Structure formats: structure tokens, C-alpha cells
Amino acid sequence: MKPIADYSSEDLSALLNDLEVQYKEAQAQNLKLNMARGKPATTQLNLSNALLDKMESYTLADGTDARNYGILDGIPECKKLFGELLGINPDQIIIGGNASLNVMFDTLSFLCLFGTGGCEPWIYSKHNGNPVKFLCPVPGYDRHFTICEELGIEMITVPLNEDGPDMDIVKKLVSEDESIKGIWCVPLHSNPQGVCYSDEVVEQLASMETAAKDFRIFWDNAYGVHHIYEDVALKDIIKECEKCGNPDRVYYFFSTSKISFPGAGIALVASSPANIKELKGHMSAQTIGHDKLNQLRHVQFFKTPENIRAHMKKLAEELKPKFDMVLDKLDETLSGSGLASWSNPKGGYFVSLDTLPGCAKRTVELAKNAGVTLTGAGATYPYGKDPKDSNIRIAPTYPTIDELEKAMDIFTLCVKIAGIEKLLEK
Known part of the structure; x- marks a missing residue:
């Protein structure tokens, strides 16, 4: 497609008519394709089926029966396995339930109810009548934003650049406002x-420097081993905080939700010894211990960090053709048009696309009416409000290749229609 700037109004109208004919043909197919969330496909889940086999034993190395009560912070074997994988001291890890979202919600709830490091509880911490605030790099993860909304935490958006949050803005905000207590990071x-x-x-x-003594980084390393095109190293935030004299600043989260089974994996939080002691104190009133059998099952299945990395290479082999499909379709149909721009990720689970301003909601609506369900426009911003109405999250992982090809043909068609409609309005 030639650059949209090269079209006259008459040419745009003619092009829109052609595209609308194609759109009606797409609607006539009565498709039901879903790219709304980053769900693993059945072929990915099948790679972990041996987890469901009979366990080798129920006994830990120290003789503890994993079928019984106890071990609040997770079995030692599991802490060791993931500590070695992530380069974290096992003593600074708590193995939680089956989802990091649960662990993140609990951790933030504890801070709201009880405070941390001797500071007052965040829920009562009102500075000049202002609520507690969190910085949210955008576009970002909608469920982080939902946690903040649920707990009454005000969200402040920060641009996410190619190397991370805009640190000039972050440093200025946190140095001036003590009601800013934290930042979400998917690093x-x-x-x-x-x-x-x-x-x-x-x-x-x-x-x-932060105005709040109890400022915390919520480090959600959800895709820390999810490399597809290129392995990327990440500097150790826990060690860096220790080095800088801020050992209690970070809570590090990780899970196997997209490694083994979503909803039946394991999740962890890691932090400083002081923070871990606090969390364990609160957890002791909440539970006697999480599912040790599931923890042991994962240890018996993966055994070593090297085996986990090998498993992730198999997952990457499953995902790469799908990401190739998405990126190739975007290049073939939209490259150079001026109607959209998109990310070229090295790993993870998503591709981010920006339409012309004011076109994301219309694009998602058109796609839905043609049988393609996408994540709602605005979901990647706090309160569901994308100020430019331009960002759309593409989740390629769940559909089959054939389904994905059909979905992308319709999606790119909808991007064109919405963009040209907007231009003709002007």
C-alpha cells in the first residue's frame, strides 16, 4: 500500500469503497477467532503433559511428606530450582500459589493494610488529602492497573521508551511527591x-532518590525466560538495589503460568531478607502453606534450570511461526502506509500496534463485527483510557496458524478502514 499522504480525498473514498467490499466478504465467512488474551495454545500445553504423570514420590529431601501441612514459604527444592534459574538467593524467595497475579495482589494489599519498614499503612497514608499513587509505564499490563483500581491507588502514566520507562520523568516525579509509593515494571x-x-x-x-521512604518497585518478570528471536540479558535488580543501599526497594515476581500450565503452575516473590520476613509474617495468618505437591511435581518434571531453558526453546519453536505470521502480515499490508506502527519483539507474548490517533476503538469494533475478538482498545492504559485511542495489543499465541492468518487479514483490513474513515472525517 502506498503512503496514505499520497492519496487525494477522491482516491481515499474510492479505496474505502473497495475495502468495505472486502470487509463484507470477510463478514460473510461467519468466523469466530479469538486473540483477546495471551493464552497458550494446546500444542504449547502438551509440552508439559508429563507433569500430570504419577509422581516419583511425595517425600522431600529432608524426609518431609509433601502431602501434609507446613512449609509456609515453599519447599526448599523448588526455591533452589527457581533461585538458580533466576540468579536469586533461595532464602530470599517465597513460593506462592499458582499465579503471580495472586502474589502481587496479596503483596500490595499487605502494604496497604500494614505498611512496610516501619512506615504507616498505605491505605491510611494520605498526603495533603491525596491517595497513594503508583507510576504505570504505558502501554502496560491491564491487570496491574486493575489491582490498583481495586485497592484505591491512583495511577500516573509514564511513557515506556525502547529501553524502559522514561527515567527523567520517573526520577522527577518520585523525588517530588512522597505519596508516590511505587512503580509497576515488566522489565x-x-x-x-x-x-x-x-x-x-x-x-x-x-x-x-525518592521522597517516599517506603517506595517500592513491583518487578513483574513474567517473560524473563520467554525468548523467541533472541536471548536478552537483564541486569539483576535485587543485587543492584542492594548495591545502591536500597535493599528493600524491590519485590520480584515470577511464575510458570506460560511455562507449564496457567492456573496450575507455581508463582514466587523474591525480595530482601527484611521484606521476606514481613511477608511471611502476614502470610502466616492467611495460610499454613501453598500446594507443596504442585511444587514438588514441577521440581520432578524440570529437575534443573537447564531443562527449563530447553523447555522454553521448544515453546519458542511453537511461537515463532505465529509471530512471524503476524509481523509478515503487518509488513505486507501496512508497511509504509502511514496508517499504523508496531513493535518487533524479541520474545514475550504480544505485538503492540498503534493506529492513527482516534482509530483503535473503531478498529477493534470492526474486527469484532467481522468475527475477530481482540483485547479491548484502551486496556493497555490505566482506567481503560488511552489518551490517543491508538494502542491495540495483538495476542498471537492461542489461534492455530490458519486461524491466525485469517484473523490478521481481517485485522489489517479493519486498521485500514478505520484510518481512512478518520482521515475523510477531517
Whole structure:
């Protein structure tokens, strides 16, 4: 498609008529294709089916029966396995339930109810009548924003650059406002853009001056081993915070939701010894211990960090053709048109696309009416409000290749229609 700027109004109207004919043909197919969430496909889940086989034993190395009560912070074997995978001291890890979202919600809830490091509970911490605030790099993960909304935490958006959050803005905000208590970070193959934080950004997050003594980084490393095109190294935020004299600043989250089985995996939080002690204190009133059998099952299946990395290479082989399909379709149909721009992630689970301003909602609506369900426009921004109405998250993982090809043909058609409609309005 030639650059949209080269079209006259008459040419645009004629092109729109042609596209609308194609759109009606697409509607006539009565398709039902879903790219709304980053769900693993059956072929990905099948790679972990041996997890469901009979367990080798129910006994831990120290003789503990994993079928019984106890071990609040997770079995030692599981903490060791993921500590080695992620380069974290096992003593600074708590193995939680089956989802990092649950662990993140609980952690933030504890801070709201009880505070941290001797500071007052965040829910009562009102500064000049203002609520507690969190910085949210955007586009970002909608469920982070939902947690903040549920807990009454005000969200402040910060641009997400190619190397991480805009640190000039972040440093200025946190140095001036003590009601800003934290920041959400998806540091590797971010959701949805696939951004990987640079060493410099990690260093600045760890060392920056903050007005709030109890400022915390919520480091959701959800895609820390989800490389597809290229392995990317991430600077160790826990060690960097220790080095900079801010050992309690970060909570590090990770899960196997997109490694083994979503809803039946394991999740963890890692932090400083002081923070881990606090969390365990609160957890002791909440539970006697999480599912040790599931933890042991994962240890028996994966056994070593090397086996997990090998497993992830198999997952990458499943995902790469799908990402290739999405990126090739975008290049073939929209490259050079001026109607959209998109990310080229090295890993993770998503591709982020920006339409012309004011066209995302219309694009998603058109796609839905043609049988393609996408994540709602605005979902990648706090309160569901994308100020430019331009960002759309594409989730290629769940459909088959054939379904994905049909979905992308319709999606790119809808991007064109919405963009040209907007231009003709002007």
C-alpha cells in the first residue's frame, strides 16, 4: 500500500469503497477467532503433559511428606530450582500459589493494610488529602492497573521508551511527591510492546532518590525466560538495589503460568531478607502453606534450570511461526502506509500496534463485527483510557496458524478502514 499522504480525498473514498467490499466478504465467512488474551495454545500445553504423570514420590529431601501441612514459604527444592534459574538467593524467595497475579495482589494489599519498614499503612497514608499513587509505564499490563483500581491507588502514566520507562520523568516525579509509593515494571519482553529494560534504566530505578521512604518497585518478570528471536540479558535488580543501599526497594515476581500450565503452575516473590520476613509474617495468618505437591511435581518434571531453558526453546519453536505470521502480515499490508506502527519483539507474548490517533476503538469494533475478538482498545492504559485511542495489543499465541492468518487479514483490513474513515472525517 502506498503512503496514505499520497492519496487525494477522491482516491481515499474510492479505496474505502473497495475495502468495505472486502470487509463484507470477510463478514460473510461467519468466523469466530479469538486473540483477546495471551493464552497458550494446546500444542504449547502438551509440552508439559508429563507433569500430570504419577509422581516419583511425595517425600522431600529432608524426609518431609509433601502431602501434609507446613512449609509456609515453599519447599526448599523448588526455591533452589527457581533461585538458580533466576540468579536469586533461595532464602530470599517465597513460593506462592499458582499465579503471580495472586502474589502481587496479596503483596500490595499487605502494604496497604500494614505498611512496610516501619512506615504507616498505605491505605491510611494520605498526603495533603491525596491517595497513594503508583507510576504505570504505558502501554502496560491491564491487570496491574486493575489491582490498583481495586485497592484505591491512583495511577500516573509514564511513557515506556525502547529501553524502559522514561527515567527523567520517573526520577522527577518520585523525588517530588512522597505519596508516590511505587512503580509497576515488566522489565523483559514487556506486555504489550516487548520492551527490554537497559542496564542503565535498571541502575537508575535502583539508585534514584525518592521522597517516599517506603517506595517500592513491583518487578513483574513474567517473560524473563520467554525468548523467541533472541536471548536478552537483564541486569539483576535485587543485587543492584542492594548495591545502591536500597535493599528493600524491590519485590520480584515470577511464575510458570506460560511455562507449564496457567492456573496450575507455581508463582514466587523474591525480595530482601527484611521484606521476606514481613511477608511471611502476614502470610502466616492467611495460610499454613501453598500446594507443596504442585511444587514438588514441577521440581520432578524440570529437575534443573537447564531443562527449563530447553523447555522454553521448544515453546519458542511453537511461537515463532505465529509471530512471524503476524509481523509478515503487518509488513505486507501496512508497511509504509502511514496508517499504523508496531513493535518487533524479541520474545514475550504480544505485538503492540498503534493506529492513527482516534482509530483503535473503531478498529477493534470492526474486527469484532467481522468475527475477530481482540483485547479491548484502551486496556493497555490505566482506567481503560488511552489518551490517543491508538494502542491495540495483538495476542498471537492461542489461534492455530490458519486461524491466525485469517484473523490478521481481517485485522489489517479493519486498521485500514478505520484510518481512512478518520482521515475523510477531517
